[in-house]
């Protein structure tokens with residue numbers, strides 16, 4: 514990608530670029546042009562994410578280490594033993610006794626903030642999901658609540674585990690590559706491992722790495738989009754011929770994404786995923802007991818805001834897949850419908866929280882479609898990138914619709930077909946990993962256990978069908 518002009522958005526510096534990790538101001542928030550999209554690694558950072566915070570925040574790192582070493586089990590696990598319960602209780606008690614650490618020193622660096630969000634969100638999920646099901650509420654203690662909400666406010670992320678915590682910023686090199694002063698090593702698809710796992714299983718690692726590999730393979734798609742935007746600017750017959758070829762290339766790259774997605778079955782067992790991994794992801798809006806999650810101590814910092822919702826991490830937060838939708842002009846079909854139904858809260862307590870010492874996150878039915886909501890869970894630079902892409906003055910779909918060039922239209926439809934086929938595979942994956950196991954759990958007599966599985970399945974099918982429906986027919990115009 515060395516041929517990019519220096520002022521192209523893919524050539525612009527990344528947050529923290531060239532600065533030492535600690536002690537320098539983060540310029541990313543003032544650099545309106547900086548989308549944190551790297552020409553070599555796309556939405557993944559080119560350098561391995563930070564693996565440990567400086568000593569000042571060691572108590573958080575130690576608490577996370579302890580959680581990982583304690584083999585904590587979700588409270589909803591069938592066959593939970595007394596020993597599991599005691600271990601989790603001990604760990605939660607230690608977390609409750611942690612000092613409430615200041616986050617002031619973290620704001621000097623995007624890398625520090627990311628690591629802090631990763632560590633604290635992971636601790637919060639361990640805390641929430643080991644809380645006994647008999648507890649009427651999930652109460653997150655101040656040592657976690659305060660810094661997590663503060664760091665999240667700075668990053669403009671919700672205070673919950675996101676795709677960026679478990680995929681984008683959760684990797685290291687499996688084997689350290691040869692270092693080269695002129696060309697620092699970038700992650701390769703087959704040389705990644707994860708930093709943090711709930712279960713320590715290969716299944717969980719492969720689940721995250723499937724997404725990471727898709728992000729990395731998708732970098733080529735970002736380059737093709739850029740080239741097509743440049744050609745659309747020229748807009749003459751030669752440019753349309755080039756766009757036609759580039760669309761066929763894009764279809765091939767999306768085909769590769771589908772292959773990588775399907776390969777998740779080689780490393781991640783569906784039953785392990787459903788029983789052991791997925792329960793850790795749930796946010797407040799899919800708490801197994803439909804309880805409130807209370808953020809204790811929030812009143813100590815009046816600047817903290819009430820997060821409108823807390824969904825768990827999802828690859829639906831992948832900016833790459835959103836970028837494909839937006840660039841191809843499919844988002845107005847695939848992103849508009851099918852709000853994934855969220856369980857209603859058990860208590861009818863409405864927003865805002867009562868003016869008491871605690872802050873509670875009360876799940877409420879979503880007002881906006883799932884995929885639009887998921888953009889608020891993306892790193893803010895990536896959200897800005899999607900906005901930038903949406904405001905492209907020469908949208909590709911309109912260009913194709915307004916042209917009578919049949920081969921261009923066929924190439925556009927080929928890219929859409931590839932995206933639809935990616936989603937065909939995704940539908941198969943959701944059937945295998947969620948629908949099937951949820952039906953098994955519901956038992957032959959049927960119960961409500963499988964409902965979430967059915968909703969998720971219908972949702973991904975709906976997005977797939979809307980993608981298929983966006984293909985242009987002869988004579989279609991905007």
Ligand code: HEM
Pocket residue numbers: 720723724727728774777781786826827828829830831834835853884936939942943946947969970972973976977
């Ligand atoms: C075992 C593997 C996977 C399972 C079980 C799975 C499951 C799901 C489920 C249940 C949803 C519905 C929304 C939610 O509840 O989060 C979803 C949405 C989504 N997932 Fe996956 N997923 C898997 C892998 C992936 C991978 C590797 C990607 C690619 C980065 C991906 C991309 C998406 C996208 C983009 C959506 C939003 C719907 C759409 O745009 O089609 N998923 N997934």
